[in-house]
Amino acid sequence: MTATQPTPDQIQAFLSADMAAPVCMVNLLKFKPMATYASDAAEAAENLTGREAYARYGAGVQKVLAKIGAKGQYAGPVNRFMIGEGDWDMVALVWYPTRKIFLEMPQRADYQAIHYHRDAGLAHQHLIETTPGTL
Amino acid sequence: MPAFQPSAEQFRDFRDDKHDGPIAQVNLLKFRVKAKYAKDDPEYGEELSGEAAYQRYSAAFTAAAAEVGGVTTLLASTERYFIGGGDWDGVLVNHFPSRQAFIATLNHPDYKAMSRHRDAGLLCQDLIVTRPSWLDGDKV
Numbered sequence: 001m002t003a004t005q006p007t008p009d010q011i012q013a014f015l016s017a018d019m020a021a022p023v024c025m026v027n028l029l030k031f032k033p034m035a036t037y038a039s040d041a042a043e044a045a046e047n048l049t050g051r052e053a054y055a056r057y058g059a060g061v062q063k064v065l066a067k068i069g070a071k072g073q074y075a076g077p078v079n080r081f082m083i084g085e086g087d088w089d090m091v092a093l094v095w096y097p098t099r100k101i102f103l104e105m106p107q108r109a110d111y112q113a114i115h116y117h118r119d120a121g122l123a124h125q126h127l128i129e130t131t132p133g134t135l
Numbered sequence: 136m137p138a139f140q141p142s143a144e145q146f147r148d149f150r151d152d153k154h155d156g157p158i159a160q161v162n163l164l165k166f167r168v169k170a171k172y173a174k175d176d177p178e179y180g181e182e183l184s185g186e187a188a189y190q191r192y193s194a195a196f197t198a199a200a201a202e203v204g205g206v207t208t209l210l211a212s213t214e215r216y217f218i219g220g221g222d223w224d225g226v227l228v229n230h231f232p233s234r235q236a237f238i239a240t241l242n243h244p245d246y247k248a249m250s251r252h253r254d255a256g257l258l259c260q261d262l263i264v265t266r267p268s269w270l271d272g273d274k275v
Contacts, residue, residue: 026209074267083138
């Protein structure tokens with residue numbers, strides 16, 4: 001199942017959980033070979049790869065995370081599968097002090113201003129909601 | 136496609152990779168419902184979840200990895216998938232200063248003793264080798 005956004009059911013399930021509890025969101029990312037910016041976007045002429053476009057989103061998100069008390073804990077390009085197999089290009093872990101902060105982030109103007117880079121670069125992803133330190 | 140061990144080829148490719156530098160090992164984990172120890176393990180017959188058995192492994196692994204500069208940065212249980220769908224029960228991320236340090240941990244004298252907990256608790260996994268580009272909010 002490939003997706004770039006949560007379904008209404010997934011949002012509903014998230015909302016039913018403890019809004020005050022911390023979460024670590026585990027991103028498994030697959031990029032488009034070439035970025036697909038809108039034809040009127042300034043970046044359309046740059047011929048960026050999907051990875052490069054997403055990196056601009058990532059850099060922008062890091063700044064937003066710092067403002068809301070969340071943290072981009074880790075991101076790294078996939079080198080290889082050592083056990084099992086799959087087709088992800090990058091893994092990124094983002095820690096939020098509360099679910100509420102995660103949920104409110106997309107409503108911020110500074111987040112919305114950089115989101116088009118994600119649309120341009122991302123083919124699809126898994127986003128696994130985890131509770132850190134519980135295992 | 137999840138598995139339990141690296142194939143011979145996967146291990147060789149990892150070992151012989153010329154890249155020299157830090158790596159982060161991302162483990163996507165599926166546990167047995169109940170732990171399944173072997174007959175000659177001291178824990179044989181113990182009533183335990185697969186997750187709890189795996190925790191014993193990961194605690195011992197983290198201690199062994201620390202001897203060569205390895206650090207566990209995430210040990211987390213899955214609540215749900217917020218985007219996409221899948222069946223992993225947990226995520227474990229271990230950082231190593233080099234691939235040699237990871238291999239040294241697998242060759243640790245205690246590894247055989249600790250891996251019985253992995254065998255008992257783990258059903259299958261993906262192990263994704265990544266190279267750090269961001270750490271704690273900073274580009275590396």
